[in-house]
Amino acid sequence: MNLFRKLQAAEAEGKPVRIGMIGAGKFGTMFLAQALRIPGIHLVGVIDLRVDAAQSSMQLVGWDQSQYTAASLDDAAKTGATYVGDDWQALVAHPAVDIVIECTGNPMAAVEHVLAAFEAGKDVINVTVEADAFVGPAFGRRAEKAGVIYSMAYGDQPALACDLVDWARTCGFPVVAAGRGHKWLPHYRQSTPETVWDHWGLTREQAERGRLNPKMFNAFLDGSKPAIESAAIANCCGLDAPESGLVFPPGGIDDVPTLMRPASEGGVLARKGMVDVVSCLTADGQQIPHDIRKGVWVCFEGDTEYLKNCFEEYKVVTDPSGRYMCNYKRWHLIGLELGVSVASIGLRKESTGVATDFRADVAAIAKRNLDKGEVLDGEGGFTVSGGLRPARQSVEHGYVPLGLAHNVRLLKPVTEGRAVTWSDVEIDTTTAAYKLRREVEGAVKEMARYG
Template sequence: MSLHRQLQQRAAEGRPVRVGLIGAGKFGSMYLAQVPRTPGVHLAGIADLSPDGARANLARVGWPAERSAARSLDDALAQGTTHVGDDWQALVRHPAIDVVVECTGHPIAAVDHCLEAFAHGKHVVNVTVEADAFCGPLLARKAAEAGVVYSMAFGDQPAMICDLVDWARTCGFPVVAAGRGHKWLPHFCDSTPETVWGHYGLTPEQAARGGLNPKMFNSFLDGSKPAIESTAVANATGLAVPAEGLRYPPGSIADIPYLTRPRAEGGVLDKKGMVEVISSLRPDGTPIDYDIRMGVWVTVEAETDYIKHCFEEYNAHTDDTGRYFSLYKRWHLIGLEVGMSVASVALRREATGVATGWHADVVATAKRDLKPGDLLDGEGGYTVWGKLQPATRSVHMGGLPLGLAHDVKVIRPVARGTCLTWADVAIDTHTPAYRIRREMETALSPAD
């Protein structure tokens, strides 16, 4: 039975999937816009550091005020309405909640939320992929030990890439490469919140008018977010990562099967079976027509002449050998699609992407020469960007994961372009996020 039919059945039986949302910002608001239109789902509670801001976002997406007026979570459950507050612990501990959607975008807090949810028997859809990037393999293990499902969020590109990879493998195709698109030029890795709008083609006034967060947007532009998302994909699918980080080959959708094949065959890959990101800009900065900037793709190989001939007969767009074919989705709808994950984990107990091993990592890398006393400001900021690395290399160097490079003091000089290590910083060792990362380094052996 389809997920939608199952949700309709749950609605008819008066047994909706009961959801708790932590974080009602932009991503969370997009999910909130869809909840009233989804049968068999009851968003019982929202926890946000600013309940008034959450209510304002509810109004923005079209919720009537009475729908979120419940004075307590128990009232909301009894009335079929939604409680809005700031107590995330009460939300994840309530016995009636089935699924927690972690949507804060704060990786250290997200780890706390996930672990507490597991401890109280809740499935988790983790939108905060930054947390998954530095400790997802161990979060997945802890969820399994607790008997619950931990999942990446459909609508975000990593889960959608995982879906394409699963499609390919289920159909019997070997996956040659998979990934997403991005607007990229090499100097973007030095971008800061002060320079981001020029690269995006917006004025600071336009950005302010739209309420756009320059640090968040810069985390995409400077390569941190593509590295984070590629790490999540590699750890979920077992695909390898480039030895020297993402290459961002420029190309249109038509170019993907040419670019995403081994170098020995004219492509950019070290070998078959890797993650990569395709740039929508030529090296001179001009845009490429029919780009994959906002989408995802997978490249597969025809292993026999018969399959190759089938590609030809059905006009599949391949490379010039006819062996490599790329399937793609040109767009993703972010939080508007999270309902797929909520339904999947609640009804089928299946994740829409989850780490199955430790293959990749994102290491904080200096944007400028850093000196003792400098304070790291995390992804998208002024001090570091995230570089995709094989997990074995990261562990060997003692690399500082980007997700933990927030409000951390530098204690020795680090040259621009250098990956930071644990020894370069003074870090709070008492947070659950730090402890689970170090536990992962001990408990899980990175896979080549």
């Protein structure tokens, strides 16, 4: 039985998947736009630091006031309405909530929310992939120990790419590479929230109409988000990160099989089994037709003559050798697709992506020459961007992960293009996020010690 029919059955039986959501920003609002249309789910509570903003977002996407004015979580559980408040601990602890959706976009807060949900015996869908990028493997281990499900969010590119990788491997194909698309030119690395709309392709008026956060969107443009999502894909699928960061080769969809093969065969990969990102712009900034900017792809191999012949017979697009092919999803719809994760976890008890290894990490890279005493402003800001690196390299050199490079003061200057290290910063070592990160690093060092 497919997921939608399972949802219909849950509705008919009066046993909906009961969920609570923390964070009603862009992703959360997009899910709210669909939540009333999906049978078999009950959004028990929506938690946000700004209750009025959350209610405004619900109105924006078509909720009637009567649907979100439950007096309490208890009232919501009884009536089937939705409670809107600001107490995330109460939501996580409430017995009427089975799945917690974390979509604050704040990695420090996300770690607290996710760990608390595990302690309360709740399944978790983590939209805040920034947290998954630097402690995802620990989330996976903690969830397993607690007997709950941890999952990345379907609709975001990492879960969609992992789905394609799973498809390829289930069909018996060796996976050569996987990743997403992006609009990229090297100077975007220095972009700030003040310059993002100049490059993004939206006017400031369009951005304001959509209530778009310039810092968040700048995190996409400056390469941080592609690095974060590539790390999540790598750690979920057992793929490796390039030694010097993402290559961002320019190409359209049909170019992926040629680009994403080993350099020894004419591609850009150091070896098979990597992640990378394809740019939709040529080196001189021209738009490439039939691009994969908003989508994901998997490149796989027809490693026998029979498979190569099948590719040829069915007229699929391959590299010039006929050996490499890709499958793709050209678009991702963010929170509009989150229902797939909700249904998969709630009805099939299956995650839509969980880190099983720590192969890739995202280091905080200085956007410009930074002075002693400056305060790092994290993902999408004015000071640092995210650079994908192999996890072993990151841990060995003591790189500060981008997810922890927020509101952190520099103890010494850091030159443009250099990764910020633990010795460069003054950081609060008491936070749950810091402690969990050190747990992840300890596991990497232990593996290195014993081979």
